[in-house]
Amino acid sequence: MTTEFELIARIAELFGAPEGVAVGIGDDGAVLDPGRFDLVTMDTMVEGVHFKRDWSSPQDVGWKLLASNLSDIAAMGGGPGAFFLSMALPADLDPQWPEGVLEGIKDAARALVPESFEVSAGGGDLSATHGPIVLTMTLMGEASPAGPVLRRGAVPGDRIVLLGQTGLAAAGVSILSGEVEVEAGQFAEALRAHRRPGAQVRAGALLGLYGVPSAMIDVSDGLVQDLGHILKASEVGARLEAYSLPHHPELVLLREEHGVDILKLMLTGGDDYELLMTIPPARMPKIWDMARRHSWDVHDIGEVRSPDEGMVVLGPDGEPVTFAQGGYRHFEAR
Numbered sequence: 311m312t313t314e315f316e317l318i319a320r321i322a323e324l325f326g327a328p329e330g331v332a333v334g335i336g337d338d339g340a341v342l343d344p345g346r347f348d349l350v351t352m353d354t355m356v357e358g359v360h361f362k363r364d365w366s367s368p369q370d371v372g373w374k375l376l377a378s379n380l381s382d383i384a385a386m387g388g389g390p391g392a393f394f395l396s397m398a399l400p401a402d403l404d405p406q407w408p409e410g411v412l413e414g415i416k417d418a419a420r421a422l423v424p425e426s427f428e429v430s431a432g433g434g435d436l437s438a439t440h441g442p443i444v445l446t447m448t449l450m451g452e453a454s455p456a457g458p459v460l461r462r463g464a465v466p467g468d469r470i471v472l473l474g475q476t477g478l479a480a481a482g483v484s485i486l487s488g489e490v491e492v493e494a495g496q497f498a499e500a501l502r503a504h505r506r507p508g509a510q511v512r513a514g515a516l517l518g519l520y521g522v523p524s525a526m527i528d529v530s531d532g533l534v535q536d537l538g539h540i541l542k543a544s545e546v547g548a549r550l551e552a553y554s555l556p557h558h559p560e561l562v563l564l565r566e567e568h569g570v571d572i573l574k575l576m577l578t579g580g581d582d583y584e585l586l587m588t589i590p591p592a593r594m595p596k597i598w599d600m601a602r603r604h605s606w607d608v609h610d611i612g613e614v615r616s617p618d619e620g621m622v623v624l625g626p627d628g629e630p631v632t633f634a635q636g637g638y639r640h641f642e643a644r
């Protein structure tokens with residue numbers, strides 16, 4: 311491995327001092343300019359849990375680490391700024407591996423972050439590990455002038471809206487794990503969704519700026535589980551019209567040719583990093599207008615109901631469906 315000092319110098323070289331950080335890499339802690347960052351999020355990626363070295367390149371892993379954090383800031387209706395990066399790496403690791411992670415973070419910053427926001431490194435930490443690789447990123451951001459969009463705020467009558475598509479990344483995992491056997495070269499988008507998910511950075515910031523959603527979350531664990539978080543925080547129920555969910559052509563192919571239960575993938579799969587929100591009916595024309603202007607993939611997938619109704623998921627034929635689990639659970643034997 312490269313020494314930690316070389317690695318820190320490399321990070322500083324690749325990601326120059328961010329605006330809003332008065333003292334960045336090089337001191338015991340960072341000093342932030344007052345009044346700039348008012349959002350903070352953190353996500354961890356553990357080898358074997360979130361990625362496998364033989365499924366993903368280090369560039370993919372770096373990309374996904376930034377994307378998952380960008381997605382959380384987007385879900386607050388804000389924009390990203392400085393990140394803090396912790397890497398626990400085995401001492402015998404090829405030095406190309408962390409270098410690849412940094413490249414992947416850089417690629418994702420270029421591809422997913424609009425020019426109006428600058429993403430760079432404010433600091434971090436490095437350690438050896440005798441176990442799996444562990445990467446943690448803290449990302450600071452700025453709420454929109456209209457204020458942050460929270461998970462609480464949904465009221466009965468609001469529509470439930472999905473920006474993007476779910477199920478593809480989980481399909482990628484079933485293919486990579488060999489659970490579903492496919493021919494080489496097939497299902498490129500499912501594999502990409504697992505390896506290099508997008509993040510709705512621009513959309514999240516614009517939705518926050520225009521105050522469109524009453525509540526918002528990013529779908530990281532599974533649509534049903536993450537909708538559940540909005541419902542709990544807002545103390546409401548919901549009817550999720552699963553028949554309105556978009557069916558990606560690769561998912562349709564997986565169902566038709568491999569008999570995969572794609573409804574389960576779409577509703578509970580996880581790793582999607584799309585935005586799920588609730589919108590008062592009066593503001594629905596606004597999102598349709600934004601969708602048209604920005605070519606967003608927007609789907610009206612249900613309604614917020616009174617709390618006593620709980621969450622009802624209506625399947626393809628309009629009948630209620632249930633799942634043993636609404637999404638990914640970390641502390642479950644598998």
Ligand SMILES: Nc1ncnc2c1ncn2[C@@H]1O[C@H](COP(=O)(O)OP(=O)(O)O)[C@@H](O)[C@H]1O
Pocket residue numbers: 352353382530531
């Ligand atoms: N170890 C922890 N200590 C304190 N708060 C935590 C911890 N883990 C998660 N949280 C908080 O719980 C909330 C939900 O976290 P999480 O399930 O990871 O959401 P997300 O899918 O948005 O990353 C967040 O507010 C997060 O900061």
Ligand SMILES: Cc1ncc(C[n+]2csc(CCOP(=O)(O)OP(=O)(O)O)c2C)c(N)n1
Pocket residue numbers: 353354358359360361362378483530531579580581638
């Ligand atoms: C090797 C591997 N197996 C399984 C998965 C699927 N998976 C792992 S964690 C997870 C949920 C998302 O991770 P989490 O740490 O809960 O993200 P957060 O909700 O905090 O953003 C999913 C769907 C994966 N990404 N990689």
Ligand SMILES: [Mg+2]
Pocket residue numbers: 352353354
């Ligand atoms: Mg998290």
